[in-house]
Every structure is written in structure tokens, then in C-alpha cells.
Amino acid sequence: ECNNGHMLRMVMFGKPGAGKGTLSSRLVKKYDILTISTGDLLRQHIAEGTQVGRQAGEIVAQGGLVPDDLMLKVVTSKLDALHDRHWILDGFPRTLGQGKLLDTHLESQNIPLTLIVNLDIPDKVILGRISDRWVHLPSGRVYNMSYNRPKVDGLDDETGEPLIKRPDDHPEIFSRRLKQFYASTSPLFSYYASNPKAARLVTLQGESSDEIWPKLEAAVLSSSPGLRERLPHKR
Ligand code: AP5
Numbered sequence: 001e002c003n004n005g006h007m008l009r010m011v012m013f014g015k016p017g018a019g020k021g022t023l024s025s026r027l028v029k030k031y032d033i034l035t036i037s038t039g040d041l042l043r044q045h046i047a048e049g050t051q052v053g054r055q056a057g058e059i060v061a062q063g064g065l066v067p068d069d070l071m072l073k074v075v076t077s078k079l080d081a082l083h084d085r086h087w088i089l090d091g092f093p094r095t096l097g098q099g100k101l102l103d104t105h106l107e108s109q110n111i112p113l114t115l116i117v118n119l120d121i122p123d124k125v126i127l128g129r130i131s132d133r134w135v136h137l138p139s140g141r142v143y144n145m146s147y148n149r150p151k152v153d154g155l156d157d158e159t160g161e162p163l164i165k166r167p168d169d170h171p172e173i174f175s176r177r178l179k180q181f182y183a184s185t186s187p188l189f190s191y192y193a194s195n196p197k198a199a200r201l202v203t204l205q206g207e208s209s210d211e212i213w214p215k216l217e218a219a220v221l222s223s224s225p226g227l228r229e230r231l232p233h234k235r
Pocket of ligand 1: 014015016018021022023038039040066090091092129144147207209210212
């Protein structure tokens, strides 16, 4: 496949709890884009007890990182079906090794990344949000009791199914995930920032979505001006 330069091939980069999932799903709801969240995929594998799920379960529960080669398999098995679609990766890559593996994989298909969005949110803000987070496991939809409440407490807006607390949002595990970010994920940021061939890198700062959303939308549209909004009846 030849990328004409306007297809969106975007990485959503940021600390745990920065809002990657929330903002990706907002983009996907408005525009004709697909998103792949490795966190959601792993949680589904774990819930279904697949082979990947059995390998990843304990690591995710402890707030560690799943090995790069396993993650590449999980991602590419989804990604390779999305040739002619606009897409966002949420939660991958998150190590330097994964970043290089992804570049190699995409180069072999001639579809380089076009945009890297770095969500830069203070730790203090994130820690406050996590205690209020609830998720719908099958879809990955995220709610927050102070910021975007579900219509009915404890239930998913679209399916009415129950929401859960993620076990790895327990404060002790969460602080391990945050440390893991500084140790393993921030080197990837330097790799993208210093590589002249890499995709456009945009850092977005802010504590509220009102600050971040318009900047994110502008960055995405300037990278892929041909993006179409979804038809209204699909919401
Ligand atoms: P994953 O699910 O990817 O977790 P994460 O990166 O730690 O990110 P989160 O899902 O916690 O946060 P988010 O940035 O999406 O924030 P959200 O939108 O929910 O990964 C889980 C685990 O899987 C990892 O720990 C690891 O073990 C494993 N794993 C996954 N990918 C891997 C990989 N590539 N390699 C190795 N291992 C991997 O927002 C957070 C909260 O804030 C929500 O409550 C939300 O409602 C609220 N909020 C969001 N935006 C705002 C706002 N603007 N204002 C107020 N509140 C807001």
C-alpha cells in the first residue's frame, strides 16, 4: 500500500491516566478513524483467558510492561487489517524497543507514522483522576465520576452493562505504572523528538479537555486534511 501522505497514522503518547483513551475515543466518535488500544486488547485477552492473556495477566496486574515481541504480535495482528483506514495507536509503542519494531514493520509496508501526540499532564492531576475512573471492559469506554459521568452510575451509556474499577488503578500499582513510564517510556519520546525522519511531534499540555481537545483536533486535521466526520445518524 502506498500512503499518499494524508492517511492518519498516529501515536497517542503519554503517562498512564493522561487521557489517551478518552481523547482517542472522542476523535473516533467524531471522525472516520479507528483506534487500537493495547491496554484494552490486553484486558480482553486476559478476560477471555487466551494464550496472550495468560502470558500478560500477572504483568498487567502488577503494573509492569508486557515483553516487546509479544506486544508487537498483539498490535500487528490488528493493524495489518487496517490498510486503507485512518488509525490511532493508544498505548503502543511504549518502549524504545517497541518504537523501533513498529518503525521497521511500518517501513516494510511503506506506511510511516504521520503524527505523534504527546499528552503532557502533571502527575498531580493524573493521580486525582485515577481514583474516579470507571471503565466498560468490552468496549474500553472510560468514565470519570467528576469529569464525564455515565448517564446512570455504574452502567455503560451504550450497552447498559456494568462498569468496573481496573485492578491496576489501585494506588500502589498505579504509582508503579507511573515509575515504569519514566523508566521505560520517556526514552521513546527522546527517540521521536531527535529523529529528523520521524513523524510530526506535537506536545499538548493542559489540565482539562476544554484546553486540549481543540488543539488535538487542529493537529489531527492539519496532518490529515481529508478526514471526514462520521455521518450524524451514527453519532
Ligand atoms: P493501558 O490501558 O494502556 O494503561 P495506561 O497507558 O497506563 O493508560 P490508561 O488507560 O491508564 O490511561 P489513559 O491515558 O488512556 O487515560 P484515560 O483516558 O483513561 O495499559 C495497561 C497495562 O497494560 C500496562 O500497565 C501494561 O502492563 C500493559 N501494556 C499496555 N500496552 C503495553 C505495551 N505497549 N507494552 C507493554 N505493556 C503494555 O483517562 C484517565 C482518567 O482521567 C479517566 O477517568 C478520564 O475520564 C479522566 N480524564 C481524561 N481526560 C480528562 C480531562 N481532560 N479532564 C478531566 N479528566 C479527564
